[in-house]
Every structure is written in C-alpha cells, then in structure tokens.
Amino acid sequence: MENNRYKDIPHKTIERLSQYRRALHICADKGKTNIFSHEIASLLHITAVQVRRDLMLIGYSGSLRKGYNINDLVRLIGDLIDSPEGQKVAIFGMGNLGRAIINYFQGKREKLTITAGFDINPEKTNRVIDGIYCYPVEKAVDVIHKEGIKIGILTVPGDQADETVNIMVDAGIKGILNYTPTPVEVPDDVYLEEYNMISSIEKVAFYVKENKS
Amino acid sequence: MENNRYKDIPHKTIERLSQYRRALHICADKGKTNIFSHEIASLLHITAVQVRRDLMLIGYSGSLRKGYNINDLVRLIGDLIDSPEGQKVAIFGMGNLGRAIINYFQGKREKLTITAGFDINPEKTNRVIDGIYCYPVEKAVDVIHKEGIKIGILTVPGDQADETVNIMVDAGIKGILNYTPTPVEVPDDVYLEEYNMISSIEKVAFYVKENKS
DNA sequence: CCATTTTTGTTATTCATTTAACAGTGCAAA
C-alpha cells in the first residue's frame, strides 16, 4: 500500500548516507570510479560492515571484485535523500551561527538551497548577508508561503526560540532544526531535530574528566 | 576497585543532565524551589519516566509529595558532570561558528571556560575576538600546554580538519568536539564527538520529503 | 581445475536506549 519504501531506514543510516555522498564526491573529483566498502569506512572512520549494511538497506549492489561504482552510488543516494524538485531552506537568526551554516552549506547541495534569512535586528534586515537576503521576521509568513519553503533552521538566541518556532509553524514550515539551547515543541506533522551545542561541550568535558581518573 | 562509579551512565543521560540543569537554573531564577519529574519533562518535551530514570541513575531521591529540590539537584548534577577544579576549552577556528559558540556558551558555566582561540588568518590573530584572545595556530602547543587546556572545539573549514586535529592532539588535548564536515581520527585516549551540520540538515530535508507523500 | 583470497550481502547476536508496568509511599479528604 505504502509507496514510501524507505520509511524503515534507520535515522542514523540517513545521516551516514549524506556523509557517504560527500566522501564519494571527493573521491570522484580525484578521478576514482570505484570504491570498496572498507575504503568508504576508513574515510569516515567507521567499519566496513556498517557501510555494507547501510548500502544493503538502500538496495545497492556492488561488484564483488571492483566494489561500488561511485557515480551509481552517488546517484542512488541522491534518489533516496534528495527531493527531485529541490527543497528550500530558511535560516531564522542571522547571527554568527546562522551565517556559519550559510557558509558551510550554501552551494554544496544541488537540491537544497538556503533561500531566505530572517532576523529582528534592523541592522541586518532588508539586505543581503553572506549571499542570503535577510528579511525582518514580520515578513516570514509571507515569504515562506510565497517561496514554498518547508525547512527552517533555528539559530536565534535561546529566549526567542519559542516565539520564533510558532512563527515558523504558522508559516508552513514542516521540518525544523533547532540549534537553540531551548527545547521547543511542534505539532505532530512537523519534523523536529534538536541539537544542543552546550550539552555537547559538557558531554565532552565529562568524558575527559572521567578518563583522567 | 574502580572509583569512577559513574562510568556506566548512558551517554544520552549525560546530555540530558546538562539540559536538566539549564532548565532548573531557569526555574530557580523564577523563585521555584521544588519541581516534579513531569514538570522537568514538559520543559524538555520528553517523558516524566525518562527524567525519573535518569535521576535514579545518578542516585538522587526526590520527596514523594514535593518532588525534587531544585538546589540539591543542581548541585548533584554539578558534582557529577563538572570537574571541581574547572576545565578550560579552546576553540580552533575563530570564524562565524567559533564565535557563535563563544557567544552561546561563554560565562554560562562556572566550571567550564573558553580560554583561548586559534586561527590561521592574520587578521584575526593576536587580538581579542568576542572576549577571547585569538592566537595563531603555531602557538597552539605552547598555549595549550601552559594553560593546561584539555578540551578543544574544532570549527575550522573542512579541508583543515585533519591537520588541526593533529596539532590539537600533539598539544595534549584529550577531548575534541568536531563541527567540521570532515570525519577525523584520534588516538584511543582522546575522546571524540563528531557533529556534522550538513548531515543534520539533509536528514531534516529527508523526513520532510517523506512525510509529504 | 582446484584451492585460496578478497569482497559482497545477509542473518543473527549483542549492546544501548527508551518505554511500559507496577509496587510503594505519604498526604488529604471522607
């Protein structure tokens, strides 16, 4: 019945596929045409079994003697994780973090483009920052509707997280990546991914401390 | 034999404890003295069972009728995840991302301070940026040794990740948080946490696309 | 032509984490 045959692929596999693709692009640029599972594994510092298992899940078969064809694999990963018509992304909060993401990301992915930025600071709004036009948040609903943006990245200060998420949801955003230290809530039909940078630092600090003893 | 009684606490619990503490601080500032597991849960948008289970793991008992004492709990979490003598952190790469982390983080944690920044860009080095002194990377080994820095955050461009990690490890860094799109390798005695922002965005995009159909 | 090597694809197992189930406790109201 369901035609979304990929629903049961583990979240972690999806993340790794994105990383495989990046590594494969680099290999292809070097003129490589084929690659073994253990080569991919060593690029990402994971195990070859995990690579093969991930590729099994997406139904790609390599050649027994030559490994995987890089171009085919890149294409297949694209078929799986990209949307053929492309997807637009908006950044909420054009501070350092928002701009860092723009610089890391923009232009690297054919099917995923950062299309708009939003901020409340009048010094930032109504002009282009790092190649992205920055609107005042009041325009968010309009712009997001008109552009058909479905993905939003939240990089505002923690105390503005909740109100900004409400705006995003109202405007029709269906996937949010929250980099704010404040956990937020969204309706069931909105996919939410939270990443708390402060917790990550504290976690590293904890394991450093523990190893020492 | 082992006196590190906390070695078997799940990684995910450590992350949440850091988040509990943040939420508890906010509650304490509002004058609250006690809190129930379901209140903490709703602040973080998780379940009350999970909160109770985490607190059980660190051996804290609340009162049946009044819930948990906020001050006691904050103190206990601190005893667990903080290092009593404090820990110093260095940022490698003082671009937008490095500065975003400084601004999110600095001054928020008593026992964890960002002490130095490093960069290769001469326009950034040998001066204070966002309150942190930025050294040229050549000075890294010296400074890290002298300051006793054990934790490093990697925010350089992807193509400089490997060489920078080597410098960090040589200098004596024992915990690395890698925000670069490039996976890196470290010796066994160095704790490594990788976070790939690009994968996260692609993951959100994937689940948005899938939900649509 | 057969044994050896190398690699893939898949199933089984183990490990980690979350969720569920429920016993125990103390207060409050009848």
Added chain:
DNA sequence: TTTGCACTGTTAAATGAATAACAAAAATGG
C-alpha cells in the same frame, strides 16, 4: 481510620542500532 490520589523509584519489556558471523561469488595462482 481508611480510601483515593499523585507522586517516586525500580524492574521488565520493547525498540533501535551496531557488531559479529558466515555463505556465496568471482578472480588469481598454482
């Protein structure tokens, strides 16, 4: 008193993810 309620703390089950184990295939070298 005692019944009900709203909690906590803990054990048990379910889910999710990584790792291990191994069969099958194809090239290579004797």
